[in-house]
Amino acid sequence: MLRTFQPVRFLPRTLVRYKSSAVPDNAPTLLENEEWLGTLDDNAAMAHDANIESKNTIFDKHQTKNERFPVEIKSTPPDTKYIKVQSSLGNFTSINYLRQYNKHNHTQGNFVDVRIIQCKSGNGGNGCISFLRDANRRVGPPDGGDGGDGGSVYVQAVEGMNSLSKLKTRYVAGDGQAGGARQLDGSRGKDILITVPKGTVVRWCLDPKVVREMVEEDMGKSSQPALKDILSNRKLDVDCYGRSKEDTTPKYIQLFREQYPAGEGWLFKDKTKEYHEDKDWFRKLNRNVANYDRSLDINEASKDKVPLYGIDLDEITEKPICLLEGGRGGLGNMHFLTSVIRNPRFAKIGRNHLESFFMFELKSIADLGLVGFPNAGKSTILNKISNATPRIGSWEFTTLRPTIGTIMRGSGQETFTVADIPGIIEGAHLDRGMGLEFLKHIERSKGWVFVLALDDADPLKQLQVLIKEVGGMEKIKNKNILVVCNKADIDPTNPESMNKFLRVQEFARERGWDSIPISAINEENISVLIDKMAQCAKSIPK
Ligand SMILES: Nc1nc2c(ncn2[C@@H]2O[C@H](COP(=O)(O)OP(=O)(O)OP(=O)(O)O)[C@@H](O)[C@H]2O)c(=O)[nH]1
Numbered sequence: 001m002l003r004t005f006q007p008v009r010f011l012p013r014t015l016v017r018y019k020s021s022a023v024p025d026n027a028p029t030l031l032e033n034e035e036w037l038g039t040l041d042d043n044a045a046m047a048h049d050a051n052i053e054s055k056n057t058i059f060d061k062h063q064t065k066n067e068r069f070p071v072e073i074k075s076t077p078p079d080t081k082y083i084k085v086q087s088s089l090g091n092f093t094s095i096n097y098l099r100q101y102n103k104h105n106h107t108q109g110n111f112v113d114v115r116i117i118q119c120k121s122g123n124g125g126n127g128c129i130s131f132l133r134d135a136n137r138r139v140g141p142p143d144g145g146d147g148g149d150g151g152s153v154y155v156q157a158v159e160g161m162n163s164l165s166k167l168k169t170r171y172v173a174g175d176g177q178a179g180g181a182r183q184l185d186g187s188r189g190k191d192i193l194i195t196v197p198k199g200t201v202v203r204w205c206l207d208p209k210v211v212r213e214m215v216e217e218d219m220g221k222s223s224q225p226a227l228k229d230i231l232s233n234r235k236l237d238v239d240c241y242g243r244s245k246e247d248t249t250p251k252y253i254q255l256f257r258e259q260y261p262a263g264e265g266w267l268f269k270d271k272t273k274e275y276h277e278d279k280d281w282f283r284k285l286n287r288n289v290a291n292y293d294r295s296l297d298i299n300e301a302s303k304d305k306v307p308l309y310g311i312d313l314d315e316i317t318e319k320p321i322c323l324l325e326g327g328r329g330g331l332g333n334m335h336f337l338t339s340v341i342r343n344p345r346f347a348k349i350g351r352n353h354l355e356s357f358f359m360f361e362l363k364s365i366a367d368l369g370l371v372g373f374p375n376a377g378k379s380t381i382l383n384k385i386s387n388a389t390p391r392i393g394s395w396e397f398t399t400l401r402p403t404i405g406t407i408m409r410g411s412g413q414e415t416f417t418v419a420d421i422p423g424i425i426e427g428a429h430l431d432r433g434m435g436l437e438f439l440k441h442i443e444r445s446k447g448w449v450f451v452l453a454l455d456d457a458d459p460l461k462q463l464q465v466l467i468k469e470v471g472g473m474e475k476i477k478n479k480n481i482l483v484v485c486n487k488a489d490i491d492p493t494n495p496e497s498m499n500k501f502l503r504v505q506e507f508a509r510e511r512g513w514d515s516i517p518i519s520a521i522n523e524e525n526i527s528v529l530i531d532k533m534a535q536c537a538k539s540i541p542k
């Protein structure tokens, strides 16, 4: 029955002008109230709201496609109320964020690719307790309006943004206003819209303070584990949305409001709570209203959830997506007028807000990603082939943040984008050097270009290490791969230099990859490189 969620449907929302001689006619009548209360039998809890369906559809459309982290299912309904899952702590926080915090350095220049942000929706306004007063009557019928709904927090990906640095650390939506006399409903709380760049993934996460406490606790242990190990060894229990025995796959993390229990949440005027609870007529009314509360609980539980693997805003979002919904306004006393209750000196308080932390991660979307050891010449290559001007240096780890360049080609030929990321060293998967966090920026790229330096003693070894560090062949099997041997200008007459390339070429050929020697600095073979890169950016993965 839809009705249980819409007690206010009896209220035409346009307010009539108040005339002292007339009884306002937009309050529910006694009969309508009784009819509504009558519907609040035990079936009310089965009620369903069409809005829930639409929220699911929006979430499903934006569910993160590649499920990056494993969760272990512990139990499912009906054994437990939710789908209980367990997963590593590291999946609900950001190692980069923690590391940056330790260095008291939240940003790298203006570029910020991960933020942990606290969001809070608004409380619903309280219902009003009021009675019509006019010249003829000292106490007229109840006319207390409903509280306004609390504001919600929305997120939307927009054009023209390229960093998360402008985001605030905390967003708080407005509370709904309390209802007023003369059937005045409170106004809605102010909504919050968080705009983010295209390519942002929004995921539920833990309060960073809590994570830090856990990490510090473990770090104090005698074994002195590394941050990465702590984050993967510590397991976290998470409740996922699930109601029936058909719900076996966790899809959404359940959020919880600190709500009053069904049958509570009353405001009283003139007479106390105890006075009312002593009266049969109030207890009877409250049994019905408690059912209404339960239906609100179910409604909230169905909507208060976020996709487990995150909301993937890889396209401009047409409509804002609701992260946290505001609390619903409480009912004014005009809803409780019945043939038995002539003077309802009570109203409902507003429903509580939601509060949660979210991790906003910006994943650049480039067609190709450059992968190589520090100093291999990745930035030099990007510099030569595109409009981008990444920093180049003869020391390792010159590049600290990803840069994306666009490669313009002759008329009629498609342009493509290339991301230059920090260098990767042996042990990066154990968090050495800059770690592997930056790989997320090329996770969605169609192709990867491995850049090797021919002045290295063993470029083939470099390539093998790189493959291992990024996760092995399994990880790259769906990518187009191109292998570039840079710095071919160094010692070109030395046959060993040629042999190094030939060994790489053979290794690549065995795997069906193309390879090419170049000198980025002298721009030798650069136009062939651009053609091969264009091919790599375009062709469909096998
Ligand atoms: N001889 C020679 N030197 C080059 C070539 N390409 C780049 N270099 C030099 O190699 C050094 C490193 O170049 P970068 O482009 O900064 O290397 P990178 O791979 O981006 O390094 P990280 O950002 O630290 O990962 C610089 O001193 C460049 O001038 C080349 O083709 N030949």
Ligand SMILES: [Mg+2]
Binding pocket: 378, 379, 380, 390, 391, 392, 398, 399, 420, 421, 422
């Ligand atoms: Mg670089």
